[in-house]
Amino acid sequence: MSLAMALEALSSVDLSYTWLSVAILVITPLIFLIHDYSLYLRMPPGPRPLPFIGNNHQLPQSQPWLQFEKWSKIYGPIFTIWIGRLPTVVISDPVVAAELMEKRSNKYSSRPRMVAMGELLWDGGSVLVQPYGKEWSVRRKLLHYALTPKALRLYKPIQEAEASRLCYQLLSAPEDYEKLLERFTSSIVFSVSYGHRIDSLDAEVIRQRFEFMHYSSSLNVPGKYLVESFPVLKYVPNVFAPWKADIQHHGRREAAANMALVDVVKGDIAQAKAKGAPDSVPDSLCKLLLELRSSQSIPLSDRDFSFVPASLFGAGADTTASTLCTAFLAFVTHPEALRAAQAEVDAVIGSTRSPTFADEPNLPYIRALVKEVLRWRPVAVLGGTPHSSTEDDIYGGYLIPKGTTVLGNLWAINLNELYYPNSHVFDPRRFLDPVSEKQPLEGGMRGKTHPAKAGHSSFGWGRRICPGADLAANSLFVALAKLVWGFQIAGIEGKEYDTFAYTDGFNIRPEKFECVIQVRSEERKEVIDQEDREAEVFLERFTALE
Numbered sequence: 001m002s003l004a005m006a007l008e009a010l011s012s013v014d015l016s017y018t019w020l021s022v023a024i025l026v027i028t029p030l031i032f033l034i035h036d037y038s039l040y041l042r043m044p045p046g047p048r049p050l051p052f053i054g055n056n057h058q059l060p061q062s063q064p065w066l067q068f069e070k071w072s073k074i075y076g077p078i079f080t081i082w083i084g085r086l087p088t089v090v091i092s093d094p095v096v097a098a099e100l101m102e103k104r105s106n107k108y109s110s111r112p113r114m115v116a117m118g119e120l121l122w123d124g125g126s127v128l129v130q131p132y133g134k135e136w137s138v139r140r141k142l143l144h145y146a147l148t149p150k151a152l153r154l155y156k157p158i159q160e161a162e163a164s165r166l167c168y169q170l171l172s173a174p175e176d177y178e179k180l181l182e183r184f185t186s187s188i189v190f191s192v193s194y195g196h197r198i199d200s201l202d203a204e205v206i207r208q209r210f211e212f213m214h215y216s217s218s219l220n221v222p223g224k225y226l227v228e229s230f231p232v233l234k235y236v237p238n239v240f241a242p243w244k245a246d247i248q249h250h251g252r253r254e255a256a257a258n259m260a261l262v263d264v265v266k267g268d269i270a271q272a273k274a275k276g277a278p279d280s281v282p283d284s285l286c287k288l289l290l291e292l293r294s295s296q297s298i299p300l301s302d303r304d305f306s307f308v309p310a311s312l313f314g315a316g317a318d319t320t321a322s323t324l325c326t327a328f329l330a331f332v333t334h335p336e337a338l339r340a341a342q343a344e345v346d347a348v349i350g351s352t353r354s355p356t357f358a359d360e361p362n363l364p365y366i367r368a369l370v371k372e373v374l375r376w377r378p379v380a381v382l383g384g385t386p387h388s389s390t391e392d393d394i395y396g397g398y399l400i401p402k403g404t405t406v407l408g409n410l411w412a413i414n415l416n417e418l419y420y421p422n423s424h425v426f427d428p429r430r431f432l433d434p435v436s437e438k439q440p441l442e443g444g445m446r447g448k449t450h451p452a453k454a455g456h457s458s459f460g461w462g463r464r465i466c467p468g469a470d471l472a473a474n475s476l477f478v479a480l481a482k483l484v485w486g487f488q489i490a491g492i493e494g495k496e497y498d499t500f501a502y503t504d505g506f507n508i509r510p511e512k513f514e515c516v517i518q519v520r521s522e523e524r525k526e527v528i529d530q531e532d533r534e535a536e537v538f539l540e541r542f543t544a545l546e
């Protein structure tokens, strides 16, 4: 071949490459565009997205649930928003949420992929963000094992004792109520998980848990990591991806801390056996799982096994404490509800002892109070971790394609006027049985019947429903019953309280507010002192983790 012929051949190759590149650059986005547009036309309507950007430019930087609620008024109880090219269906009605995430739970029980948090930090270890499937169901079964009704009965004495300690501590440091509520819920979760109580939030183990929790939620900020849009970036070597090295470093620290806690319980069991008193180790999730593991095989590595009891703290301590903070805000802004609760405990119990779980059947108003606190300002405001669909589905004539993120906007669901008229008014009577509990409630206050037995959706839906719901409800019941029995909780004279002033993030709690917390009488103070002494004795066997 002559030089001229060779050059000619080369230039024609170059030219065809150029055409190919142009074709790819133009055609690929065009294919995406046609694909996205055809989905857009078939999915539930929502605010108009831009190509490739979706609705990102319309999403508020903070408190997105408020904007979602506004959109639900325009587009209806189920609408679509686009995060870039990814569709998210947002639900604002409890019946629609139940129809999808409960009745069709075989299709809607997965989680959207969370590369930074679920894969790089936890390396698939945490049940919370695990996709629906075998790995998730192994962990979920283990959790249920320690949260059966029988196991929950074992934890009730701990919850009672901790609630007595909470009341006692409030006597001398009412201004620290928020910290005291956090210690109360942390101690319960640790006793349930590991059989050890928490006496102070300064304990190293707790400081570490809060650090892990804050770090993991800092990863979950939409748009923070490019790897969420381009998961292939997770394979970039650490030397070129310091952000990834940092996340994995945190992940290793958390995994090591989780395994150290399992070792504590193993040590407790070994010590008790050596002393000839194996039953002296308190029952806990970790102990039950270690026993189970010695009699049958559990298909989890040591590392993954240690994530099971550890998952309770992240999911259960802060959520329950925040809900109690909301109860305080409700008492301050709706004193009639506190008065009604006090009237009930005074009539049923009197002043010589405080309420216990044994009184629960006779305290319908307190049971309703727990539900109303959970409803009024739902801590998991966007339904906790989102669901994701694993199959194409048609709902109301609209397509919900496989892989769609599904958000139950609890803010809109729990404040839906059709189900809860005057929804921002805190009124536990909504949850009383109008016939058997003979509670007068203005006609207009009763709305449509909620599909869930509990009357609210604050613990989520279907197969992913919160496994700690009953444990949390028990903690709330016993704490609120003892608190209203023992204390006046009121606003500071002349101070305005904003019931919408809440923190941002996946879990919300009221912005710090001051209030007046006073014991109701000298007689009740003496009862609180006495019950605290008994509680301290009972809790001795759950030695404190320092």
Ligand code: HEM
Residues within 6 Å of the ligand: 127, 128, 129, 130, 140, 143, 189, 311, 312, 315, 316, 317, 319, 320, 323, 379, 380, 383, 384, 385, 386, 387, 458, 459, 460, 461, 462, 463, 464, 465, 466, 467, 468, 469, 471, 472
């Ligand atoms: C007031 C307290 C609590 C509230 C409001 C709450 C709420 C929620 C919500 C909304 C979800 C997501 C449900 C869904 O995806 O449909 C969830 C999941 C979860 N919660 Fe809770 N929770 C609370 C307390 C607890 C406690 C005390 C524990 C453990 C002892 C716990 C453990 C979990 C776990 C492990 C998950 C993940 C379940 C899974 O993905 O399969 N939670 N919670």
